[in-house]
Amino acid sequence: MRERKFTPSVAADEIRQLLKDGRSTKHATSVQWFFKEEIQSHGWYTAALRKAAVECRRNIVRERDIDFVVQVADKLFSGRILEEKIFAVFLLENQTKHLGDREFRLFASWLDRVSSWADHDALAHDLLAPMVAADPKRCREVFRWAKSPNRWRRRAACVALIRGQREQKFFAQIVRLSNQLLQNRDEDDMVQKGLGWLLRETAKADPKRAVPFLMKIRKKAPRLVLRTACETLPVATRKQILHHEKS
Numbered sequence: 607m608r609e610r611k612f613t614p615s616v617a618a619d620e621i622r623q624l625l626k627d628g629r630s631t632k633h634a635t636s637v638q639w640f641f642k643e644e645i646q647s648h649g650w651y652t653a654a655l656r657k658a659a660v661e662c663r664r665n666i667v668r669e670r671d672i673d674f675v676v677q678v679a680d681k682l683f684s685g686r687i688l689e690e691k692i693f694a695v696f697l698l699e700n701q702t703k704h705l706g707d708r709e710f711r712l713f714a715s716w717l718d719r720v721s722s723w724a725d726h727d728a729l730a731h732d733l734l735a736p737m738v739a740a741d742p743k744r745c746r747e748v749f750r751w752a753k754s755p756n757r758w759r760r761r762a763a764c765v766a767l768i769r770g771q772r773e774q775k776f777f778a779q780i781v782r783l784s785n786q787l788l789q790n791r792d793e794d795d796m797v798q799k800g801l802g803w804l805l806r807e808t809a810k811a812d813p814k815r816a817v818p819f820l821m822k823i824r825k826k827a828p829r830l831v832l833r834t835a836c837e838t839l840p841v842a843t844r845k846q847i848l849h850h851e852k853s
Contacts, residue, residue: 614674618681621662625650625689628658637688641722647688655689659696672704676712683716683729691725695732702736710737710744717751720758723796730765739770745779752786757794760787764800768807777815780808784819788826795830802834810838820847 625648633649666675675697682694698705713733720726738744748766751759763783770776787801809816820827820835824847827835836844 612669614677614681617666617674617678621678621682621693622685622687622690624658624662625687625693628654641724643722645688645722645724646686650689652692655692656696656699659693659699662693663697663701672701675701676705676709680712680716683719683725686721688722688724691719691721692728695725695728699732702733703740705737707741707744710734710747713737714747714751714762717759717762718756723761726758726761726796727765730762731768734762734766735769738766739773739775742770742775745776748779748783749786752783757796760792760794760797761800763787764797764804768804771804771808772811774811777808777812780804781819784823788823788831793828798828798830799834802831805831805835806837809835813839817843817847824848 628648628650630649633651635649637647637649638645663675666678679694679697682690682697685691702709713729716729717726720729738748745767748763751766752763754760764787767776767780767783771780784801784805787797792798792801805816805820809820817839820832824832832848836847839847
């Protein structure tokens, strides 16, 4: 029998079988507790999944290149199984310095395949965010995502700025994005949590500018946004900001 050619589809199928073989039904059941929506999971623990993905990437690049890895990841992120999508991200984690605008557009298209906050945050935080931080021109996409009817694109608009903000970049863009989402009165809890997360990281990295901004928006920002944003601030500062929070 002739051996199948090793293509991205074949590699993705082999990874899917690996994930099935290593599944834990017991842990898969407990994973569901973290999600409102129904999740399809093989029950892998994150550390083991990351280790398997790193080993897989190393094996692939010995024979192929990073572009082949991207194609494999694209196949995996098309599925419905949580571990397949997270594995896809782990294949490319810490590799974004080797990638460019073509890959950035591809990863942005994956936002339309997201099914939960877990695969969303892996994608947005570990792939999109470092690429935005590396090339500020990509911030233009953030404001387009913020206008999308897709909740995951709007959440990604927030999460994709976190890596750069940790380097004290993008404060002006964060102010603009925050005002845009607050003006639109986005009531989606996933988007509000994403904005709160971004503002919390901003407050940690740049409190001198973040705290006055939080004071400015405290009367119009939803409670969820403000409370998340203030989590790491000193108690006295937090109380001052939250004193006039919306009820």
